[in-house]
Amino acid sequence: MSGDPEERIYTVVKANVIKHPLSNDEVFPVEFSMAAFSLKRGVIESYTAIIEPLPLPSGSAYNARVLKDDTDLPLPGVESDLFSESSQDYGTIAANVKRMIFMHLPTSTGRLTKKVVFCMTSDFPAAAGTFRWLGANCNDSTLGKFLVDIEILDLSRLFYRLSLFVNSRNPSFSNGMTQFHLVAVGEKQLNRPNAWSFRNEITCPFHCKAGSNKMDMCAKNWVLRRIFTILKEFVDVLGLKGSTGHNVETYPSANFAPKIEFLRTKSVINENKLEFTKTGFSTTPTEQCHLRFICTSFLTAVFPSPH
């Protein structure tokens, strides 16, 4: 991974959750999606899990029904036949989430930075609550700590900073964010409905099923729609057009990493040495300790400097 902002990889997340009937901080994730992209390569990889989060606390029936009405997602514990067997394999889902975040961690001067993901500010509680829930239910304290420590940043602010970077690279490029220096302009653009809301290519298999009129509420659709909105803004002006990962239309034929397999946690992660055999990338415990001390370069690494 390079320090070049065009090559830097960002991970975007979205969770569809059932809210706890009494606690604002506690949620129960039913669909979680994440996708990694760079300006240069477009969408690189995505992962989506449908989760049956059991047991739900008493009094959850109403909030579960609200989620079903909004998203078509099934009712946990009531419509279990609509979930797959892997929907209760929380350890594997948590391991897959960790593996993908770890693989695409940004680097600064060749070292890994803090683990960060991006989402819209209104989705912070659902995303943070999902990491907490997976961390508490994955049955693996090391994995749980990794998930709980994930930092969530504002996708609109990333959009804004990328606009400033692109403007510095090509001064003829200007949008509402570069003109008015308002993150809110980017937020509005990312939340604006667009023509991709009902495209199968960017929707998970569950929401693609015949008859679902809630494809636009699919977490995968949500994530990829916003990534493609960002890419559409910048790829032409940076002269990057041509990669299949840049366009919704060519997304299925893009050269993606193989879909993440449902590997058991123990086979993916050795207790003392994290090894991700797919990339040949590994960190030793010593290197992991270094991660704690490079936070000073964190913002520089995560957000591209406009100059």
Ligand SMILES: [Zn+2]
């Ligand atoms: Zn979906």
